[in-house]
Amino acid sequence: MVQPTQSSKFMTLVRQIHEGEQSHPGATGEFSDLLHGLSLAAKLVWREVTKAGLVNILGKTDRLNISGDEVKKLDEFADETIFKMMDHVGHLCVMASEENEDLLHIPEHYPQGRYALIYDPLDGSSNIDANVTIGSIFSIHRRVSREGKGTMDDVLQPGHKQVAAGYILYGSSMMFVYCAGHGVHGFTLDPTVGEFLLSHENIRIPPRGSIYSVNEGNIGRWKPEMQRYVQYLKQEDKETGRPYSSRYIGSLVADVHRTLLYGGIYCYPGDTRSPEGKLRLMYENNPLAYIVEHAGGAASDGRQRILDIQPDSLHQRSPLFVGSVEEVRLA
């Protein structure tokens, strides 16, 4: 006789989203379709990532993207896979990808939907060939334009207007971490059944932490106050738990995921070479800030809350200080 259980052992990503929607009067199931489509695209990317060392998908495409970064074969595959998996679901009116200069419109022969999808197809590209954890990042907004083809206004909305965001980790295991306004949840892929199973329910970031993550190789280009801040973290002082430990993978999703679980802070400040830092507001900072804030943390550009920044261009950058609320305040 089967005993009803509450265990999350059987909580798949699709089931949790469905149940989440059922508790919302008027929910249309569009969301579960969107997140389900993204999770499927992620599985296809994961398949290529895991065999990258074996097949000729490593290395470069000799193409530069809008930010002048070299485009790697795996980037391109991930970019196309996410677009092709999402262009016909009928819930999107427009997409924007870090790898593409302009908006990605939904093909005319597919229905235009109520949402806009913004994504970084493959984050941490400098680590691809070294088999280090990389990821994909996504952000979803409700359209503001009335109907038909989506517009720039549907994408260039402040981060606090996001209705969902998340990232996928391609690491020792594959994880799908998302928030749709009701807690941050992590699912781990069980490759034996090909399903994402709930492994980290309602993630909460510790209010404090003693790990800092920043590329100190840039210290010579930092402002004096940023140099002072990192020097402060490295001084000996038991009372304040210093010195902090330094951890820097160089894959934003991996560094932020660790910060989410262990606490601490990840920083990519502006510097003399790039005053607005390196990271992109729409594809990287907004979705990660949404996740960390919903887990009880904070995210700032050093002056204001990331989610309050009114974007004015698709590929604009902003400094990022994200992590435990006390650590961001200290920074």
Ligand code: FBP
């Ligand atoms: P992309 O790989 O998507 O371009 O992202 C930028 C990134 O690789 C982040 O993942 C990472 O945190 C950062 O750049 C590393 O930059 P740097 O090498 O300057 O420390």
